[in-house]
Amino acid sequence: MQYRFDRFVLDLTHLRLTADGQAVDADARQLQLLGLLIAAYPECLSRQSLLDQLWPETVVSQWSLGRLVSDTRKLFRELAFCGELIETQHGRGYRLAPEVAKQLHRVAASAETGAEGETAPVAQARSAEAAAAPAPDVGVPSSQIAAAGVREGNFWRLFSAVAVVVVATALVVYLITARRIPDDGAPLVIGEAPGVRGRILWVDDNPDNNLSERRHFESRDIAIYLATNTEDAMTLLSMYRYDAVISDMGRGEEPLAGFKLMERIRGKRDDTPYFLYTIMPSKAQRQLVEQRGGNGVAVTPEELYGMVLPLFDERSASAASKP
Template identity: 40%
Template sequence: MMRYRFDHFVLDTRTQSLSYQGRMLNCDERILNLLLLLIEHAPEYVDKQTLLDTLWPDTVVSDWSISRLISDTRKLLKSAGADFPVIQTLHGRGYRLSAEVLSILKSESVSQPVSTPAAPAKRIHRLWPVALIIILLLALTSRLFLATDATDSLNLAEPREIKARVLWVDDHPENNLAEREYLQRQGMAVYTAANTSDALMLLAMYHYDVVISDMGRQDEPLAGMKLVDQMRRSGNETPYLLYTIVPSEAQQQLVHKHGAQGVAVDQDELYELLAQYIPLSPQR
């Protein structure tokens, strides 16, 4: 059993936990396994196939699941207090720990405890029925609120069986109505924002698997480029696609330089790019 420390973070394999300044962070097992995998391979990178085989054994998932997990992990670490990059993206290859983490990473062995005191366990057992009732009441209240709030521009009472969430940023959403309807028929939840500020607010509150944006909005001819710049500076690595009219060769190069994953000029190109990040059927 090992305990790994970097800055004020501690990853403990004995307790299967991640903490910051002694405070346990609420994260699922896959995030813990991702960090452990990156630590064990450091300073080398971990390729996408190894991530898929290790983190999703006996499960068929696409690369967008990796992007989502990396994004969720970065958000968790940043919200906890990390003011430095933890995971570095090597485009086309995989991911590795950043140089900042490698310079401060320390490890130590920890022993497995012989026994666990019985008294706290009994106390938790007695309190569990009360806690369960409280959780159920809160869940019921939240469910009623979300289902009846028809004025919310983001429909949180979405179907449970959605395959992915897409945020579409365009000040003229009527121009891509057919594309959005197609994605919805494919089982995607598609949400819209008319400007950069609304998009950033939604990205800060909810998880999306892909962001699609136009290039120019209102008086800003490069609004789409500015949005991806702000996302990447904040540590948000959600796949980002530009859907524009006629991109030049220089614009194509600029898109990738600023951290976007691609640019499409028609439906076929857009669906081809999207299929790399969300599970789209080839039939349209």
């Protein structure tokens, strides 16, 4: 079974991806993830459902799924795909982005020649063929995946090694440069659009998970700055002024990273409004955040907007009232 969208053809039978007819080095599980989301659209798939199907009979954490989603988004960004690929439904799971679903067509291919036949929207293909044949399994035996990888393995291993060296070098240069910036409290204006109402520091090791939320704030003239770990967040807070901090709860192997960041900020007598954006917080967690100086815990985008946007509305009203 093959699907076409934008410049891409996704072959779920053989777990292959091409862009403009050229093979793409993609992890088989990334393509399985897309296949599951396509099959479920317009429904959202829960994290547990995806874990069970992508890692059958294997115990893995939800961070593995978050990393897989992030890596899949990154793969398509590097292939110059513009727009959202996978939607994060906070508190529920993940869904194929509607803009991708609108472009998605099923491709009929000849088994002998591989020639493409007529295409039809996913919704039409699903309704037309569901009665005639069961949906094919997106899984492929590991031996078949390994055999396909051998053909291009040498080239892509070399390509990957070079890419790692380039990225590592760029990261070192960035870290060295960032720490040479004087701690003079100067406003952060690099790349910032004119006329912003304020700034938010967003701390999350998977920033793509919050793409739609960040766009919502930016559409209201609020600048967003990102940090993926506690140390970078503390460095930025020591150099620049922000109107709010939004953080996830767990990062990497630290399930309480967001809570510990809040304690470090308050320990420096920094009273910047601090909000946790997380999944299914317990009542005890909410109470502890309030007791230790946090300003709120949000689960849904609407809850987050309701907590954070009034800060900027108050600032705008105050500025307007000044002579």
